[in-house]
Amino acid sequence: MRKISLGYSPCPNDTFIFYALVHNKIKADMVFSEILEDVETLNRMAFQKELDVTKASFHAFGHLREDYCLLHSGSALGRGCGPLIVAKNHIRKDELCGKKIAIPGRMTTAYLLLKLYAPDVNKIVEMPFDRIMNAVSLGTVDAGLIIHESRFTYPDYKLIKLVDLGEWWEEETGLPIPLGGILAKRNLGTGVIREVDLLLKRSIEYAFQNRDLTRGYIKEHAQELENEVIDQHINLYVNDYTLNIGGGIKAVEKLFDTGEEMNLFPHSDKPLFVD
Numbered sequence: 461m462r463k464i465s466l467g468y469s470p471c472p473n474d475t476f477i478f479y480a481l482v483h484n485k486i487k488a489d490m491v492f493s494e495i496l497e498d499v500e501t502l503n504r505m506a507f508q509k510e511l512d513v514t515k516a517s518f519h520a521f522g523h524l525r526e527d528y529c530l531l532h533s534g535s536a537l538g539r540g541c542g543p544l545i546v547a548k549n550h551i552r553k554d555e556l557c558g559k560k561i562a563i564p565g566r567m568t569t570a571y572l573l574l575k576l577y578a579p580d581v582n583k584i585v586e587m588p589f590d591r592i593m594n595a596v597s598l599g600t601v602d603a604g605l606i607i608h609e610s611r612f613t614y615p616d617y618k619l620i621k622l623v624d625l626g627e628w629w630e631e632e633t634g635l636p637i638p639l640g641g642i643l644a645k646r647n648l649g650t651g652v653i654r655e656v657d658l659l660l661k662r663s664i665e666y667a668f669q670n671r672d673l674t675r676g677y678i679k680e681h682a683q684e685l686e687n688e689v690i691d692q693h694i695n696l697y698v699n700d701y702t703l704n705i706g707g708g709i710k711a712v713e714k715l716f717d718t719g720e721e722m723n724l725f726p727h728s729d730k731p732l733f734v735d
Contacts, residue, residue: 462490464656467502467514468642470681471608472690473536473697474515479674480666481659488659490652496681498588499640500565507567512645513656517565518638519572522716522725527646529653530705530712530732533661534642537701537708542626542637543570544611546596546619547603553623557581559602564589569639569715570607573625576718590683593617607639609682612689635711636701650734664703 466482468474475496480486482494495511503520505511509527521530551559557580563571565586574581585601592604597617605625606614614621626637642660644653667674675690682690701708709732720727 462652464490464492464648464652465495465510465512466492467495467497467505467511469499469502469515470496470683471499471697472678472682472693473702475678475681476667476674476694476698477534477660477664477702479663479677480670481663483677485666485670486659486662490655490659498564500568500586500589503565503567506643509645512648514643515640516643517567517569517572517640518712518715519569519719519725520567521641521643522572522719523567524643525728525730525732528643529646529730529734531642531644531653531657531660532704532706532733533657533664533702535701535705535708536639536641536697537636537705537711538697538699539630539636540626541639541696542624542629543568543573543605543607543639544614544624545574545603545622546593546606546614547622548596548599548619550620551603551622553578556603557583559583560585562587562592562595562601562604564592564605564607568607569637570605570625572715572719572724573629573637574605575724576722577623577625577628579722593619609689609693612692633711633714635714636708638708638711638715639697641705641712644734646730646734653734661703664698667698 556578560583562585596604
């Protein structure tokens, strides 16, 4: 039986969609060896080609298209779910370039969106996403670029929203915001990649049908343990695009075209999917 190394984040949307796959709730002719890391660590692992299948930021995928393809299932893409820039006090857009901003990683889609929104920003401090709000609250940095559960809890740190980069993207393009997807090594071969894609779709369908069974696994890894926050997180990031990205691929293509125009990653002629 073939063994597949699988990377995904401990965030509720990922543990929700992969629960059935890694707990043998669906029949498979392959065994998955899971590795849970924050998305920026997974991005770096993908750059080193360490994982057969992995969650990755679409920003990172812009650099990885020669070696990895996108699966139709598993993407985090939608409306009203983008990263936020937060601070203790109001900062104008034209003032951001002079401010120290904490980001969750240079390969995150959040950082790519920040660069598209404010290209001159250059005082960047990288740190784990779950430390950013505290750093802003303490004044270690002037502003923070927050993702995941943080968009629901930043008011608890007495922070204010400067801009929702997802809303900005939607207004600029009319498209949903593409945050991250599930990538597979192209050298796995078309047959294996298609099988993994199908299994992932079945895993997502199982999770939707058995939400209560997934909760214990989700809480083992979540930063926030409140059921309400976990449910908000899943409802925001897991949707029809997660089952099948479908027409949402136009948003990914737009992100890549814009990134290439600004020389933020190299052009690639590789098809995004294997089929």
